[in-house]
Each structure stands twice: as structure tokens, then as C-alpha cells.
Amino acid sequence: MNDLHTEATTSSYACVYGAQMLEDGSTRFRILAPRANHVALIIGERTLPMERDGDGNYTLIANAKPGARYTYRIDDRLVPDPASRAQPDGVLGASMVVDAEAHDWLSNDWRGAPWRTAIICEVHVGLMGGFAALRKALPRLAAAGYTVIELMPIASFQGARNWGYDGVLPYAPDASYGDITSLKSMIDEAHRLGLAVILDVVYNHFGPVGNELPRYAPEFFRTDISTPWGAAIDFRRAQVAQYFIDNALMWLNEYRFDGLRLDAVHAIQPASFLKELGDAIRNACRPSGRYVWLILENEHNTASLLRDDYDAQWNDDGHNVLHVALTGEHEGYYADFAKHTTEQLATFLADGFIFQGQQDRRGTHRGEPSGDLSPTSFVLFLQNHDQIGNRPFGERLIQLTDEANLRAAMVIVALSPMIPLFFMGEEWGCRTPFYFFTDYEGALADAVREGRRAEFAHFSGFTDPVRRKKIPDPNALDTYTRSIPHADDDERTREWSRWFSDLLQCRKQLLVHRLEGTRSLGCEVLDDKAVYARWRLKDQHDWEIALNLSDRDVPLPRDPATKVVWIESQDAMDALDRGVLQARTAIVLVREVTGDRLLA
Structure with a gap:
């Protein structure tokens, strides 16, 4: 679809759930707990019973100032707010009341830019040092030629570090990255520099620690289907759908993100929720002068979604065939791209998707015809968090292929009419690995570590258990610290940076303004x-x-x-x-x- 034009707003979005401050200074608290017998709000020294409605919602209006800590007592169990806006002490601690309108925005004239102008750098906020440190890095990223910063998920998770895809409280930015003010200040500064900011959101599952919903709202989940991460979320229920729609609108309106990238939407059922979400965002953000972008990750290659509510999809097919051509790797999902690599290179450059209804290696028909779509309907990349971090040793492509070939492939990413995405550090030829990392303890830490190693048991080079034990432990602090991008102050780094910047300048000067209708x-x-x-x-x-x-x-x-x-x-x-x-x-x-x- 064309870019969403929406009206900029300085007011908070009135979410159905959570702690919502009202105009009279009081705060309305609401939680969905249909299986609970009694629910009370615990705030300070007060225990306040909440009133139930016919849909299983518990609501209470109380005097509560910004910064007040609160929890819910559901029967005999204390739980945080599943729609908490802030968790200063982590996902197992108390929630905090937030004044969504407290920030003094400086870049009030920012309206964004058309989708065709996007040149994306994907970053992990923790590895960048948090919101405040990322703010300081923005001038460097802008100078490299990027026009968009994409944040990996920031929803609150258990522990001090995480990839982000184990978030359990999707309304609350994780406290380890900084407070709400530092996040908004980072976005404000990005806009001042002419950079858009988009956020990766996870609406297909919750993380393994801190999600209390199954105890008091099992209706939130389906019993008939599951996902790789556990029980599927039941988007057929209006209250569940509203919970996630409100979350999307919160990020767009209260934080002024310029767009959202929806993780693994192929795990969202029914798929009609995606239409509902897209329509809700367009209807809630009244047409005006602001651009809002919606991007998908979708193994199903559902081209029809890209003709309506969604601007683009990550082009995994394009990545996969380029990776095979560069490295010769052919195991796992790369097997689908190893036999007819050259023909598939031609298909993805012409049509976007390679799989447009054909059977994959598992015999599954995948995809829809995509040749009529604009090239800007596809986000093209050689590396991202998945494609590096899901390798046993987190190697970047620069360590896996000939450098001349890598540069040639980067020219395709940067100068094809598709939308380019690069992973943090590609702008200087970063060689630092990017591992999968978590911060769990006890049995869960053991399960994650051994599960991670078991994933590669059937790959060549890892059939030997001794070899598999060399795969870094995701929970080890060293696994995280070794993933922090490091740039050497040498001529090779400086030359690569100049080359990369020239590449993006070429796109900006000669291609971007000619892309509409391509x-x-x-x-x-x-x-x-x-x-x-x-x-x-x-x-x-x-x-x-x-x-x-x-x-x-x-x-x-x-x-x-x-x-x-x-x-x-x-x-x-x-x-x-x-x-x-x-x-x-x-x-x-x-x-x-x-x-x-x-x-x-």
C-alpha cells in the first residue's frame, strides 16, 4: 500500500487496559482476569477492591500520581499489570503509573517521509548502550547515510539482557535500556536529525518468565493450536485483539515511532487480525501530514497484505538466495535455494518473492504471486539479527565469503529499487559476532543452553556433542559482551565507511525520488x-x-x-x-x- 499519512498528536492514546491517567488527575486501572474470583489493586499501603464487568474486566478509578508503584492481587497471587507502562524493577516487580503526556517534545514539526526514502539500520538497543547512548550515536548513523533506525524489540523481559523476542510486558520499555524520558528524547533527537525510528514488535508470543496471563486469563490463549514458542494467542477474542491494537497505537502516538515491524506474523491466527490491526491504525491515526509505516516478517509470503494495509515485508527469499550464492551453504532452509540458485536470483530481483505458491523442501505450498507489487514492497538485506544471531557462532558475512563478492551483493541491497536494510556495524565492515543471548537462571537457563545446542545437532560440523558444547552459552555475560559492535580505528575501517557512505549517497541522489511507480x-x-x-x-x-x-x-x-x-x-x-x-x-x-x- 501507499504510506499511511496520519495526524501527529501530542495526546496519549486511551488504551483499554493498564493504568490510564484521566483529565481530573485520577487514574483508571483495568485488567482482564475472567478466571479470577477477586481482584484488588495494591498501591502503596492501600488495598482497593476492583469491580468486575460481564466480560471479565476488573476496573477501578483511584488517586494515583505518576511514579506510584502498584500491583494486582488476583485471588491470593500478586502480579504486575500486563499492560504496565513501566517496570522499574523488572518484569517480576511492581508496575509504575506513567503520565504519557509529561514529555516536552522539541521536534513538533516532524512529519516523517515517504516509505521510498527508507534506508534502514537495525540496532539492538542494549548493545548500543541503551537509549541515551543510542541518542549520542545518531549523528554518526545519519552521517553514514541511514534515514531510518529500526529498534529490535524493547518490551520488558526477564533478566539484565535479552535479544528482545522474549518480552512479557509489551507496553513497558525495558528498564535496563533507560527510562521513558530517555526513549522519547532519543526519538526526538532522531527526528531533529531527519531520521525516522521504527520499532520491532512481537505480537505472536510472550516470553517464558513473567507472563502471568495463563493463570487468570487462560482465554487469552488457544488450546487447539500452538507455536514454536508455546500456546498461540487467541486473536479471535475481541479483548485480546484490542490489547495488541492498543499497544501498536501507543507506540505510534505516545512515543511518536514512525512505524512498526511485526515479528513472525505467520504465527498469528487467524490472519484476519492483521487486516483488523492495519485498519485500526489507519482509522485511529486520522489522515494528515504524517507518515506511518507498517512492515511484516511473514514466512507465508502473503502478497495480498502488501496491496492494502502494509507497506512492505522483509524479503527472506532474497536474503536466502544471496546467502547461498555468496557462501555455498545449503543446510536447513538454505536447501530451498541451493539447486536453482541463479534462476532464483533472477526471480527475486524481478518479482520480489521466490516462493509464490510453489512447494518448499517440506512439501508445503508457500507464498502468493508478487510480480505486480512495487519493488518498495520488499525490504532487502544481507544480514539481520536472525541471520547472524541464529548461526552457532554468530559470524557476520564478512567472515564467510569473499570480500569482493560481499561488496557486490551490498550494491544490490543498496541500489536495487527494494528498500535496503543493514545490521548495525555493516556501515564500517564490522567483524564482531552477534550471538543469541539471554539472562535466565536455573532449569530455564539449562533448557535454553541445551536447546540452543540441540538445534544444530543435525548440521554438518555439529553432530559431535563435544563440538556442540563449544557453541556459546546464551546466558553467559561474555556471550553478550562479545556481541557489542567494535570498530577498529584503521584505514580498512575508514575506507569501508567511505565506500558505504558513497553507496547510500548514490541511492539518495539518483534513485529515491524516482521510485514511486517503479x-x-x-x-x-x-x-x-x-x-x-x-x-x-x-x-x-x-x-x-x-x-x-x-x-x-x-x-x-x-x-x-x-x-x-x-x-x-x-x-x-x-x-x-x-x-x-x-x-x-x-x-x-x-x-x-x-x-x-x-x-x-
């Missing part, structure tokens, strides 16, 4: 791992990319009607003049179809 003209196979893709831009110029990820040169007759936009070296230019596409090279060209000149 359509694919197809992609031809030149040779093994060598393809030639073409797109018709808004102004009717043809944008063309020739990619050769093989170790040999291939014929490429030079069309005199094209002009070179990006080429890696003079040697590659000389080869092109001879009608040859050099090995391990990507070349970007433009065909000036009209009389207007794209290049000076």
Missing part, C-alpha cells in the same frame, strides 16, 4: 550466478543492475544507450568496455529512455 522489467540469466535486472522508474528511465557472484568473467555486450551509475573499479570499467562483466562485481546502469538526462 515496476520490474524482468531479470535475465547471464551465466552461473550472473544476472541482469531492469526496472522502469517513475520518470521512464530504466534502472539496470548486472551482478556476477561467480569467480569468472561473463560476456555482457555493452549497450551504448546505457550510462554507468556505479562501478567498483577501473578494471571493472575496462572489462565492461570490452563487453565483459567482471567476476565478483555488480554494475549499476541507467538507460535514459526519454530525452531527460538522469546523469549530469
